[in-house]
Amino acid sequence: MEALDALAGHVVILSGHPGSGKTTSAENLARLPGNVPKVHLHSDDFWGYIKHGLIAPWLPESDAQNRMIMEIAAGVAGRYAAAGYLVFLDGVIRPAALPAFQTLLAPLHYVVLRTSVTEAVNRCTARGGDSLTDPVVVAELHAQFSNLGACERNALAVDELDREATQRAILAALLSDTHRIPT
Secondary structure, three states: OHHHHHHOOOEEEEEEOOOOOHHHHHHHHHOOOOOOOEEEEEHHHHHHOOOOOOOOOOOHHHHHHHHHHHHHHHHHHHHHHHOOOEEEEEOOOOHHHHHHHHOOOOOEEEEEEEOOHHHHHHHHHHHOOOOOOOHHHHHHHHHHOOOOHHHHHHEEEOOOOOHHHHHHHHHHHHHHOOOEEOO
16 A cells, blocks of 8 residues: 555554454554555564563563563664664553653654453453453453543544454554654
8 A cells, every 4th residue: 555655664553452453453554565665563472582581461560571572672663664664563552651662763653442341352252372361351451541641642443343444444543643653
């Protein structure tokens, strides 16, 4: 999609609670045709690299670890962006993590996907595998995105939208520049 070519060198953080469609959307957006190279970074991978000593990222005692992971993710995203890539980074990335990305020289977009808690739990429990499926944890993480404070304008309701409609809504937000974070 040539419209995304104008976003070469930008970093797009697709965030939200588990089950909101972040990973699917980031993967699909990064695969869209066009002239600009695109990359999808899955933030869960950065936690997955820790083979011993991992603290579950939703636990309060994981704060220092989570800040470190966000700094690493920001560094990787920044390197790709500096090379002209359009970067889609997905993850449960709260507004408090944005300072790690605001130091980048790349334009930054923050799009928080939101569904109902029922839809989030249903999506997560249907996934299975090594995905987060605990309905209590999913509901707790959902609640953490219910009030984004100053970033509330970055929320994008995708409740009951299919994959294509969600992708179109994200594209519209990016192309209208409404979810861009001032640097």
